[in-house]
Amino acid sequence: MSLDYLLDAANWSLSNPEGFPQRILEHLGYTTLALLIAAVIAFPIGLLIGHTGRGALLAINLGNAGRALPTLGVLMLALAAVGIGLVPVTIALIVLAIPPILATTYAGVRSVADETVDAARGVGMTEPQIAWRVEVPIALPIIIGGLRNATLQVISTATIAAYAGLGGLGRYLFDGLATLEYDQVVAGAIVIAALAVAIDLALAGTQRLLVSPGVGGRGADNRPTTVRPEPKPEPAG
Amino acid sequence: MIEFESVTKRYPDGTVAVGDLSLKVETGQITVFVGPSGCGKTTALRMINRMIQPTAGRVLIDGADVTARPEAELRREIGYVIQGAGLFPHRTVLDNIATVPILQGVTRRDARSSALGLLERVGLPANLGERYPSQLSGGQQQRVGVARALAADPPVLLMDEPFSAVDPVVRDDLQQELLRLQGELGKTIVLVTHDIDEAIRLGDEVAVFAQGARLAQFAPPADLLAAPADDFVAALVGRDRGFRGLGFTDGNEIALRPIDHDVDGLALEVDPDGRPLGWRGTDGLLPTEGTFREGANLRTVTDLVILSPAGAAVRVDAEGRADGLVLLEDLAGSVRTQQRERLTALATAEDAG
């Protein structure tokens, strides 16, 4: 296994449109876009279901269904439906990111002790205040755990997007396989793995900053996690 | 004053948690709702701050229907303490206490500085202010819960099994602390408990709830002990109710004997300042086993009489000088008279009502 391609300075040049910096930016671009949209959709729904307790079955089943869906199949379906381009890839990534975010937001909010919510209501917080000032801060470690799962899944799947003609780090894998340049494949795989680990560490750091020291599990690695009924870990797809 | 007017809470499945409850909670007093689990006492309490909505009837605070105001606004003016305190784990002790003032629009800075004062008021050191609830003991958490409920200086305080989650020694401390606080603050307190001893100790008035959401008796603790309304209340109050009832009887009614009175061959010996030293007899000096002051209740006096080798309790004045003796026979007469008077008074009140 040769690391020549990985260590070649030319591949790290900022001006090289097919160099690592450019590909990493593309990769993170797809990932961020999909995650933002997925979070905007899934977080409020998870919060609402968790706070009211209505639609819990939906949240749980969606979480399970999300786990059972093969990433590649969803991407192909989106490509077949919309055609090649950024839109189908983003749709597929959103579909993959919604279940973990929704399910863990729901599970996190449900995990807040009943007496804490009772006390919040008793001191005169309105329902939105209870949700935002009590439930979300306490559920934050679990919610961020879900976001980390979703992020890992999307980073992995964004790799597969290159199969559909887009950029990103997946290019090295598919181009290398097509031309039998294993150097390039190895380089791509290492950079993807390193990127995934780095992003996850960054999110773990964010978790440490955001979560109140009074809440257990601050900065703890929530994944693969304790198997409570809902917050399930997701392997990188 | 808090009034329940024919309040009923019936759940969709037909269970009646509270049935046609009418009672008045006096301003500035501690009213205790006591009874076995499932008797509706907590439901009744939670209808005061609209945590539960009645199916029928009204709850009034100072004549105003509680449903007339928005829930959240109403609750900010009613302190609420629950079992296990229900502190917010993600907020420091000071921020927990400052919760309601901040909700009411006080700046965080001001709210936190008054929170510091409250911390002291409930008997906690100021350095606990920056801790998180998980770093406190159960008893400390409960004190913080009380401080949080008092933060907006609400006239009404609701306490739902506030001391049930702590061990007996800590519970005893917290009960004393509550009585001390109430002496300073004079809030209208409604407290729910399943512990009859706690009810008798803390309550100015005690509402005994029976199984099936029935109000079995509503009376001051002394009356509860002296004259339980029915077998259920008698069983709940338990044994020794006569003796415990003495705790609510004034000890000043008993005729005092001079301190030089000879009691069965024993004489009280005092030092040059007049402080009691012991009982002098043929066997030497025997201990007094304690003294009481003016204002002590009959239970204390009786206890001293029983413990004393002379069968007589020694009363002392503010400087500790012996100023009188209570003998067993005088005590017996007083107990008899006072119990007779009490039962007569209760019977008259019942006839009048």
Added chain:
Amino acid sequence: MNDLWSYLRTNGDDVFTALVQHIWLALAPVTIAFVLALPLGALVQRYGPVRHIALTAGSVIYTVPSLALLLLLPGILGTSVLDPLNVIIALTLYSLALLVRTTADGLDAVDPTVLQAASAMGYRPVRRWLTVQLPLAMPVILTGLRVATVANVSMVSVAALIGIGGLGQLFTRGFQLGFYLPPIVIGLILSVALAVVADVFIVAVQRRLTPWARAGAR
């Protein structure tokens, strides 16, 4: 719908072969991992430092994207890129990372007073572990097994991108045929159905093995 049937009629054998390969590639790793995870989980649960190292290693493995791992393994193991062994090993690693943790968590979650009672009645450590602690930890462990199984079934598809069989081949077939829907849809349905069947099977086993868990609920 008609397209699906006609595709199945003409390519039924291929679809069946892909399904069988898929089952094999998904379930062999989870079985191996389950067998390994019980002793490893017990070890990890007992010794604090081992736990920290093992769980950190597990987290890192989990973070590596599956496609990257599939392509790195041949370089490390010296296998061919097309060798299904890569898939088996990669998925075993993922499953192991999850199951060791859930096994340790499950063993942790057993009420210590029950274990003390067992010792007080004269159970020796090994027997206590096998007949008291492990059975009581089973609900948690099997929940982890469900997650690992369902995840494996959906992940195997990725292997098709580097030319290894399974239902993923139906997706790449659809791609090569210019986004021809029938194989894609059939692949999706079979993959999800397989995940559901495997999940239901484990739930059934779990109910059979832990009757007390249901007796206590509600």
